[in-house]
Amino acid sequence: MTQQMNRRGFLAGTGLTLSLAGSAWARTAVAAAAPTQEEPDSARNGATLLRGVHVVPMDRERLLEHQDVWIRRGRIQSIVPAGAALDPTSKVRVVDAKGKFLMPGLADGHPHPPGPEGIDLPLEHYLRLTLAAGVTTLRFARPAPGLAGKLRGLSQQETPLPQIYSCAAGLWEPPKDWGRFREELEEARRDGGRLVKILTGIDRSELKRVVKIATGAGLPVTGHVPKGVSVFEAIESGMRGIEHTSGYDRLVDDFQELLRAIRASADRKVYNCPDIDWYRIHSIPAGANHSSLEQLRGRAGMQYIPSELQAAWSEDVEEARAAGSYGSALARKTVTFLMAQAGVPLLVSAGDGAFIVPGFSMLEELRLFEQSGLSRYESLRAATARMAEFFGEESDWGTVEVGKKALLILLGSNPLTTLDALETVETVIVGDHVLSREQLDTGLASISLA
Numbered sequence: 001m002t003q004q005m006n007r008r009g010f011l012a013g014t015g016l017t018l019s020l021a022g023s024a025w026a027r028t029a030v031a032a033a034a035p036t037q038e039e040p041d042s043a044r045n046g047a048t049l050l051r052g053v054h055v056v057p058m059d060r061e062r063l064l065e066h067q068d069v070w071i072r073r074g075r076i077q078s079i080v081p082a083g084a085a086l087d088p089t090s091k092v093r094v095v096d097a098k099g100k101f102l103m104p105g106l107a108d109g110h111p112h113p114p115g116p117e118g119i120d121l122p123l124e125h126y127l128r129l130t131l132a133a134g135v136t137t138l139r140f141a142r143p144a145p146g147l148a149g150k151l152r153g154l155s156q157q158e159t160p161l162p163q164i165y166s167c168a169a170g171l172w173e174p175p176k177d178w179g180r181f182r183e184e185l186e187e188a189r190r191d192g193g194r195l196v197k198i199l200t201g202i203d204r205s206e207l208k209r210v211v212k213i214a215t216g217a218g219l220p221v222t223g224h225v226p227k228g229v230s231v232f233e234a235i236e237s238g239m240r241g242i243e244h245t246s247g248y249d250r251l252v253d254d255f256q257e258l259l260r261a262i263r264a265s266a267d268r269k270v271y272n273c274p275d276i277d278w279y280r281i282h283s284i285p286a287g288a289n290h291s292s293l294e295q296l297r298g299r300a301g302m303q304y305i306p307s308e309l310q311a312a313w314s315e316d317v318e319e320a321r322a323a324g325s326y327g328s329a330l331a332r333k334t335v336t337f338l339m340a341q342a343g344v345p346l347l348v349s350a351g352d353g354a355f356i357v358p359g360f361s362m363l364e365e366l367r368l369f370e371q372s373g374l375s376r377y378e379s380l381r382a383a384t385a386r387m388a389e390f391f392g393e394e395s396d397w398g399t400v401e402v403g404k405k406a407l408l409i410l411l412g413s414n415p416l417t418t419l420d421a422l423e424t425v426e427t428v429i430v431g432d433h434v435l436s437r438e439q440l441d442t443g444l445a446s447i448s449l450a
Contacts, residue, residue: 047072048434052082053097056415057400058104058384061377063416069102071406074431079402093434100426101414103380104399105136105162105407106362107387109273109347110243113144113166118352120309123150125447126358129304130162132440133359134425136407137163137387137397141197141222141243141352143170148191160433163407165391168193168219171210173201178209185217194391195240198223204233211238220390222271231261241271241347241390244278245335252331259338266343271390274336276368277361278351280329282320293317300423301360304447313354329368337373346374347390348383363422376416406431 048071055064068084070077078084112118114126121129130138140147147166154161168188175181185196196214198207198221207229211221215238222241225234231247242248242265251258265272280291293314302310320326339346348369350361362383369379388398397405412424428435 047077047091048093048095048429048432050095050097050100050102050410053100053102053410054414055079055400056101056103056380058381059399059401061375061416063414067102069097069400071429071432071434074406076400076402076404076406079400095410095427095434097410101411101421102400102408103411103415104384104397105409105428105430106134106383106422107137107139107347107398108135108349108359108362109139109387109390110141110275110349110351111138111358112142112352113140113147114358115144115147117142117144119356119358121305121358123147124154125304127161128443128447129301129357130359131160131428131430131435132425132444133301133362134409134411134422134428135162135359135362136409136428136430137165139165139195139347139387139390140167141349143167143193143197160428160430160435162430163397163405165194166192167195167197169214170197170199171202171223172199174203174206174210178213181210182213182217185214185219189217189219193219195219196221196223198226198239200224200226202226202229204229204237207234207239208237222273232264235261235264235268235270239270241273243273244275244351245272245332248335249331252335258335259342262335262338262342262344265339269345271345271347271386272336272339273347273349274332274339275349275351275365276329276332276336276372277365278353278356279326279332280368281317281355282353283326283328284321284324296355299355299357299360299364301357302355304444305357316354333368333372336369340372340374340378345386345389346378346382347386348379363419366419366422370419376419379419380415 050069052066053069055067055069057064064079066082067079068082069079108130114121114123119126144166151164168185196210196219198210202210203226207226214221220240222239223243225231225242225247231242231251234242234247248258248261251261281296296317297310336346348362348365350356350365366379366383369382370376385394385398388394388396397407400408406429408429409425410427410429411421412426413421415421426437428440
């Protein structure tokens with residue numbers, strides 16, 4: 001889902017994954033946060049104590065009240081009842097979190113990198129928006145030539161950036177040289193690429209071959225179900241994920257076949273990222289699923305989007321709705337509910353395109369998950385822990401547990417009570433970096449719309 005779908009063929013060697021397996025990840029930084037987001041040495045080099053916080057671990061539906069959470073060297077060191085004594089030998093930054101709620105940072109499952117394959121914003125602005133909205137992990141769904149170099153260049157500065165999983169390759173058609181394809185995937189993996197995206201243009205046998213080679217290179221395959229390939233064949237191919245409920249949407253008029261496909265997805269643990277909001281924006285208006293252009297222009301975060309881009313988005317949406325090219329958001333909400341009921345693992349993203357603001361639109365999608373019939377906990381888990389599971393890294397991050405990476409957000413109210421709590425992000429923690437609301441807002445204020 002992008003405004004410029006003009007790249008064809010195999011795109012490899014473009015990914016940089018800050019999957020952050022070692023402690024060095026906490027030092028990775030981006031100029032997005034600028035000098036205005038400087039932190040004291042105690043935050044970067046010592047320990048942080050969140051005192052008296054209510055913890056929403058997201059390992060199961062529960063709340064741990066009145067806890068002291070210690071963070072050291074980018075990881076959660078301990079979670080103990082409030083009142084633990086400070087270690088006088090350590091540099092400690094103390095955050096008074098009484099009455100606040102700590103949960104894992106959000107993981108966006110289908111953004112596109114800014115640039116030709118995504119939103120027309122500078123990378124620095126994109127990352128500021130993401131962090132300010134409480135998104136601490138990005139799984140980019142398109143390759144981006146030059147992204148790896150840009151991030152490496154930015155990493156020399158002592159400022160934070162989200163955990164990033166880059167797309168190693170995007171396939172519009174089968175590789176012309178399978179041997180070279182294998183080599184390029186291995187090169188991309190060494191360069192940090194972490195997934196392969198199927199777009200279209202390949203048949204069933206080619207899909208199986210792509211999945212076999214990518215899996216051999218340590219890269220899960222996700223993407224669209226190509227035309228000419230059934231969703232059952234895509235599931236059997238070994239695809240790790242399917243995007244936009246593609247393939248399932250062909251079965252909406254055959255309910256029993258749809259249920260059979262959903263059960264097969266649950267059995268094979270095929271992750272799905274529905275992107276309901278994208279279809280709500282672009283599909284023919286239908287009752288409660290409709291948002292007028294005026295409503296879209298009033299969405300959270302739109303004040304940071306240049307007026308020229310907003311005008312272009314309005315034209316894109318008007319054309320898409322007039323053409324009636326996309327299925328209804330209501331159908332996707334129904335499929336999403338059925339998937340959740342069957343135990344299909346779900347990921348959350350609004351997608352990429354018109355009126356989808358980096359970071360901020362995650363809440364729009366979560367509300368649609370809840371409207372689809374998922375519980376609030378199920379929706380939040382899809383936006384946090386499920387992404388770690390997708391990459392097989394659930395022991396390393398995705399929940400608030402001792403030993404895991406500190407990818408956390410501090411909220412002013414309980415997200416298990418209302419999703420509106422995600423509008424009250426007061427602090428974002430990525431590794432050793434603890435960003436207050438004031439620092440996040442300063443970063444947003446520095447975005448120029450000139």
